[in-house]
Amino acid sequence: MRLLTAEEFTATIGTPPTPVNVDESAPFDFWPYFDAIPREDLGGHDFSNEEVTHVWQMPDGTHQHVLIACDTPNVFLALVLDLRTASVAGHHVLDLNQIYGLSQPSAPDEG
Secondary structure, three states, rough: EEEEEEEHHHHHOOOOOEEEEOOOEEEEEEEEHHHHOHHHHHHOOOOOOOOEEEEEEEOOOOOOEEEOOOOOOOEEEEEEOOOOOEEEEEEEEHHHHHOOOOOOOOOOOOO
């Protein structure tokens, strides 16, 4: 299991990435890798619903990013698939709230 830094993750992104239909078959079974990721790599987030919400094909034809949602909006576990070796190159918690300064809706007042 390889937890990718932000720089390592970004280095696998090409411009422009192409969206892939999430209902299409994955190029290989990445779920055993997902199941083996240490909890401490998840930054306190829960990805146990195993909901793939986005898949991006990088223009180099080498990498595909599979984004798995959690209960926090705009936070994903990104699995970087290496299509040449049919293996997972690593994983990265992609927190778009932190990266782009997105604000979360506040909870209604209780009281």
